[in-house]
Amino acid sequence: MGARVVVIGxxxxxxxxxxxxxxxxxxxxxRDFVESGVRAELKSIVPALTPPAxxxxxxxxxxxxxxxxDFFRKDSPRSQHIRFQTSADIGCETLWTLADRxxxxxxxxxxxxxxxxxxxxxxxxxxxxxxxxQLRLGCHPPGLYDRLAALSGFNPRELAMDMxxxxxxxxxxxxxxxxxxxxxxxxxxxxxxxxxxxxMCKDATDLVAVLFDGVDKLQHLCWRFIDPxxxxxxxxxxxxxxxxxxxxxxxxLDAILAELIFLAGDEANIVVVSxxxxxxxxxxxxxxxxxxxxxxxxxxxxxxxxxxxxxxxxMARLAKHVYELDWQRTKAYAPMPSGNGIHIVRADQDHPGxxxxxxxxxxxxxxxxxxxxxxxxxxxxRVVARVWKREEIFDGPYLELAPDLTLELTDGGLVSILxxxxxxxxxxxxxxxxxxxxxxxxxxxxxxRGVRVPALSILNVAPLVLYSLGLPVPSGLDGELPFETLRExxxxxxxxxxxxxxxxxxxxxxxxxxxxxxxxxMEIMKRLRALGYVE
Amino acid sequence: xxxxxxxxxxxxxxxxRELASDWDLGEAITPDTLLFSQLGFQSxxxxxxxxxxxERYEREMPFAELFANIGQRQVRDLSVGELAEFVKEHVGVxxxx
Numbered sequence: 207m208g209a210r211v212v213v214i215g216x217x218x219x220x221x222x223x224x225x226x227x228x229x230x231x232x233x234x235x236x237r238d239f240v241e242s243g244v245r246a247e248l249k250s251i252v253p254a255l256t257p258p259a260x261x262x263x264x265x266x267x268x269x270x271x272x273x274x275x276d277f278f279r280k281d282s283p284r285s286q287h288i289r290f291q292t293s294a295d296i297g298c299e300t301l302w303t304l305a306d307r308x309x310x311x312x313x314x315x316x317x318x319x320x321x322x323x324x325x326x327x328x329x330x331x332x333x334x335x336x337x338x339x340q341l342r343l344g345c346h347p348p349g350l351y352d353r354l355a356a357l358s359g360f361n362p363r364e365l366a367m368d369m370x371x372x373x374x375x376x377x378x379x380x381x382x383x384x385x386x387x388x389x390x391x392x393x394x395x396x397x398x399x400x401x402x403x404x405x406m407c408k409d410a411t412d413l414v415a416v417l418f419d420g421v422d423k424l425q426h427l428c429w430r431f432i433d434p435x436x437x438x439x440x441x442x443x444x445x446x447x448x449x450x451x452x453x454x455x456x457x458x459l460d461a462i463l464a465e466l467i468f469l470a471g472d473e474a475n476i477v478v479v480s481x482x483x484x485x486x487x488x489x490x491x492x493x494x495x496x497x498x499x500x501x502x503x504x505x506x507x508x509x510x511x512x513x514x515x516x517x518x519x520x521m522a523r524l525a526k527h528v529y530e531l532d533w534q535r536t537k538a539y540a541p542m543p544s545g546n547g548i549h550i551v552r553a554d555q556d557h558p559g560x561x562x563x564x565x566x567x568x569x570x571x572x573x574x575x576x577x578x579x580x581x582x583x584x585x586x587x588r589v590v591a592r593v594w595k596r597e598e599i600f601d602g603p604y605l606e607l608a609p610d611l612t613l614e615l616t617d618g619g620l621v622s623i624l625x626x627x628x629x630x631x632x633x634x635x636x637x638x639x640x641x642x643x644x645x646x647x648x649x650x651x652x653x654x655r656g657v658r659v660p661a662l663s664i665l666n667v668a669p670l671v672l673y674s675l676g677l678p679v680p681s682g683l684d685g686e687l688p689f690e691t692l693r694e695x696x697x698x699x700x701x702x703x704x705x706x707x708x709x710x711x712x713x714x715x716x717x718x719x720x721x722x723x724x725x726x727x728m729e730i731m732k733r734l735r736a737l738g739y740v741e
Numbered sequence: 742x743x744x745x746x747x748x749x750x751x752x753x754x755x756x757x758r759e760l761a762s763d764w765d766l767g768e769a770i771t772p773d774t775l776l777f778s779q780l781g782f783q784s785x786x787x788x789x790x791x792x793x794x795x796e797r798y799e800r801e802m803p804f805a806e807l808f809a810n811i812g813q814r815q816v817r818d819l820s821v822g823e824l825a826e827f828v829k830e831h832v833g834v835x836x837x838x
Contacts, residue, residue: 289788290788292792294792294796321792322793335785335788336789337783337785339764339781340790340793341763343756343760343789343793351763362763
């Protein structure tokens with residue numbers, strides 16, 4: 207018997223790109239799938255960012271309740287230190303742990319925050335930040351890596367993470383590097399497809415979930431060649447050649463989807479989803495530079511890293527704020543360019559320049575008012591569309607780890623954490639950045655056929671997958687079962703069962719050690735800098 | 742039962758041997774093998790290795806402190822034997838104050 211449910215993730219996929227590709231014959235198999243099933247836009251969570259969004263999709267919970275807000279997390283609510291997120295940071299059940307507890311088996315490939323690997327019945331190959339040298343540790347059960355290594359063409363360097371390639375998606379690369387970079391992502395998707403096909407053929411599990419992340423990477427770097435609205439700007443031979451290579455990627459992805467859909471069989475319920483959509487970013491807002499100009503942030507002398515040929519947003523400066531910022535003079539800062547979050551420093555013995563509890567609310571209101579007044583000096587347009595207080599978009603046990611403020615920029619872009627004389631700068635050409643609306647398409651015995659329904663929430667996917675697996679839907683999820691996607695008679699034949707709120711897992715899989723003092727943390731970070739470890 | 746230093750070293754060497762076999766590394770893994778200069782580790786590799794060791798021994802360990810100490814040395818690197826010693830120091834320590 208094949209899988210009951212197959213979830214295919216296309217990181218960052220948007221119908222604004224896929225619809226024209228389907229209509230133009232670049233992705234004919236996806237077109238057939240979408241037209242013969244049910245489709246909708248899929249609204250992401252705030253922030254519309256890969257780790258929190260996929261975690262919301264696989265848990266049915268909002269970030270405040272699963273604990274993942276960004277690629278990194280603060281050590282503690284008032285700490286300035288950030289660290290990599292791991293699977294141990296997910297503070298609730300996932301689709302595959304729920305399936306496992308119900309006696310079902312799962313295959314989980316390339317999803318973020320799956321290392322350390324969950325010891326479920328089935329197969330896991332960790333994705334996200336998994337470095338290729340240790341991919342073996344990211345494979346479950348023992349022996350799986352050797353099975354995969356025996357597959358024709360298996361290459362862990364291309365299957366897993368290589369930071370030097372990852373940074374190029376956001377910070378750009380040299381013109382002569384584009385072609386090889388796109389080819390790498392074509393080969394990477396083939397490798398993941400080969401792994402998925404192998405496991406589906408040899409030992410089909412009840413749930414198969416596989417994530418392809420090249421869509422997001424290509425759209426970040428190559429948006430001006432992919433976005434139909436920008437096609438008129440593709441004029442030179444080189445630009446046309448790069449656009450053609452991008453189309454080759456989508457053709458390859460279409461073939462991969464066709465293979466997986468075929469292997470799943472007619473009895474499987476197949477869901478194709480993305481974690482967020484995509485759009486253009488036309489300018490850069492240097493949020494830390496702006497905070498500095500307003501007197502809310504101070505750099506240690508000579509420490510501010512500025513925009514240059516190799517960095518715009520500051521991905522390579524992650525975690526360096528700890529020693530680059532003058533904590534005697536800093537009241538607010540953005541540690542990461544990914545989540546558009548601003549953290550407010552709370553006054554204490556180590557941060558005398560911080561904001562006291564009594565000042566906090568007024569300070570936050572003042573920041574919001576000043577942020578929404580920031581203008582693009584060229585166009586006069588507002589730069590910041592909206593500023594959320596954390597309690598406006600998050601709730602739950604992890605609320606205190608969230609940024610105090612989260613920005614939505616008018617061009618939908620990401621902030622830069624670098625220093626800069628000008629706080630707003632136009633981009634030489636549009637780059638790709640995240641948008642709230644991704645894709646949902648589903649086909650199978652339980653789904654309606656040939657219909658388009660209003661936008662769903664990414665939080666609806668977990669209950670839908672659980673229902674399609676024949677499992678009860680936990681009552682504590684933030685999303686509801688999207689009844690409008692189900693074929694008539696499905697509910698009668700398969701009534702929805704609800705279960706008491708899923709038992710919360712312990713947020714950390716290892717016992718917590720004693721906390722370091724702020725002074726000790728600072729000393730350690732200074733030493734880490736000397737080592738070059740905090741890069 | 743608290744594992745001995747030798748048991749930890751053996752486990753670590755075995756784990757690194759398995760990993761290194763995936764990279765076609767010609768050298769043997771010994772207690773003197775250096776993680777950065779000989780195995781080519783990068784910061785992300787260290788994070789993942791540390792996470793794996795914490796999971797194996799069900800104990801959170803102050804890896805940041807370990808690497809900070811290395812940063813003060815002339816040769817900024819870490820041997821397999823030193824890493825085993827570090828793990829040994831912390832697996833027997835109570836997790837909660």
